[in-house]
Amino acid sequence: MNLILTFIFLAVILYIFTGIAESLDNVTGDTGTGVDTQVTTRIKPHNVYIKNIDFTPAINHDVIIENLFKSISESVPPSGNGTTTEIDYKSSFQQFSSAAKFPWNDRIKDFLLFQINSVLGTDPNYTGTEWVFTRDIFNIYWKDFANSGTRHLVFNIFITNPRLSISKKIRVYLVVNNLSRYITDRGDFNPFSPVNAGDLRIVYITLDEYKSPLVVDALDKQSLSDSTYYIKNRLGLMDPFRTSGKEMEIDEEMKTKFGDVLLEKAALKKRGDVTVYGYCFNSDSPGAITQEECVKSNGVWDTPPKTDADCAYNRANTNYPNSFGKITNWNCQFPVGMKRIGFRYYSNQPENLPLCYNCKTNTIGKGTLGNCCNEQRDKTVYPMLTSPDYAFPDDRELRTKYSDIFESVGLSTT
Numbered sequence: 070m071n072l073i074l075t076f077i078f079l080a081v082i083l084y085i086f087t088g089i090a091e092s093l094d095n096v097t098g099d100t101g102t103g104v105d106t107q108v109t110t111r112i113k114p115h116n117v118y119i120k121n122i123d124f125t126p127a128i129n130h131d132v133i134i135e136n137l138f139k140s141i142s143e144s145v146p147p148s149g150n151g152t153t154t155e156i157d158y159k160s161s162f163q164q165f166s167s168a169a170k171f172p173w174n175d176r177i178k179d180f181l182l183f184q185i186n187s188v189l190g191t192d193p194n195y196t197g198t199e200w201v202f203t204r205d206i207f208n209i210y211w212k213d214f215a216n217s218g219t220r221h222l223v224f225n226i227f228i229t230n231p232r233l234s235i236s237k238k239i240r241v242y243l244v245v246n247n248l249s250r251y252i253t254d255r256g257d258f259n260p261f262s263p264v265n266a267g268d269l270r271i272v273y274i275t276l277d278e279y280k281s282p283l284v285v286d287a288l289d290k291q292s293l294s295d296s297t298y299y300i301k302n303r304l305g306l307m308d309p310f311r312t313s314g315k316e317m318e319i320d321e322e323m324k325t326k327f328g329d330v331l332l333e334k335a336a337l338k339k340r341g342d343v344t345v346y347g348y349c350f351n352s353d354s355p356g357a358i359t360q361e362e363c364v365k366s367n368g369v370w371d372t373p374p375k376t377d378a379d380c381a382y383n384r385a386n387t388n389y390p391n392s393f394g395k396i397t398n399w400n401c402q403f404p405v406g407m408k409r410i411g412f413r414y415y416s417n418q419p420e421n422l423p424l425c426y427n428c429k430t431n432t433i434g435k436g437t438l439g440n441c442c443n444e445q446r447d448k449t450v451y452p453m454l455t456s457p458d459y460a461f462p463d464d465r466e467l468r469t470k471y472s473d474i475f476e477s478v479g480l481s482t483t
Contacts, residue, residue, distance in 0.1 A: 131276060134189065137188050137192060140188055142271060143271065143272050159210065165211060166378075167413075169413070171206060171258075173258045174205050174206055177222075177243065177269070178226070184271065185274070198232045198233055199232075203365075206224045206225065220252075226241065227239075237276055239274055240274070244270040244272060251264065253443065253446045254446045261443070349369070352369075353367050370411075381413070382402065383401070385459055387456040388458050389475070390471065393459070399412055403415055404423035406440075407422070423459055425458045437481045453480055468482040
């Protein structure tokens, strides 16, 4: 009898120690080799216990790039909410119309790309790779400071490293010194004037992407070891994911705006014209139907203008009453001689310049028509013109109607 009891006692002891060993294996992930390889989690409804996590931290490109940008920035932009730093430029600067191609787009991109590759190329993570721009600069704000003769520009652009598959949206604050060298009498950048790189000054370059993390709170702060967690809706998403049932932080204003967006999309869809959503022009791939595909195939993505004010040459000829340059069949109307690229965009190549009437030089053998629109901005040469005398398709009848205006100042209608 004593022998039987002894066996039972030893079996119980062995069972207890075996259970303890198995529990320790679950916690440490020990495979007997001394190497911790297992990641063990137990999931209960609304509860997550992470016992052990073994991982190699990823490279934080945001931190690396931001720090490198500081080396070519004169100042650090004020901290914002993570999406776009709210500083005075949005209220005190003018916004450049998205309808027209920025005249200095290519020159500023060339200048920036050299600066960016020079500084990012110094980091071992990017050595031997090259950064490129995948689209033109956009969200352009500008302001002139007469006392210093400078123009300040704030804008966005995307930089991409194709080899590393990295793409970042950045914001740039750039100052153009000696402004009088580079603008016309209308205040526009002269696309033909040579630029001295020494007159371009970077105030700052910074990432302009949402960096705010999701906020995670425990519902039961008295018992953090066994409590349900939920994600607060800090991003303004209308229906992002299922939660524990706690009320989302969505106010009435957000709901109204979201409803307006849905109504606008429904109205556009009802019109039945795909061009209202956008179209890819001059693409290397005929199959590019999204903006991303368009940009990758060297195309120009454009959407139709919403109002006449979105057109770059709307009412640009102020020498007589007219409405030329407005929207016509979804497109902006352009002066004679220009090449359209999209609904609103156009080529700025020398062979595609607009034609103007009343040219003193560079005429083309058709009345007073010629390539002199830029020269007509000079009031000392053309004192009788209030603007370049742009020629528009089918404008002869209207110009003849107002011939007395032209004749009174010694100008021609043809």
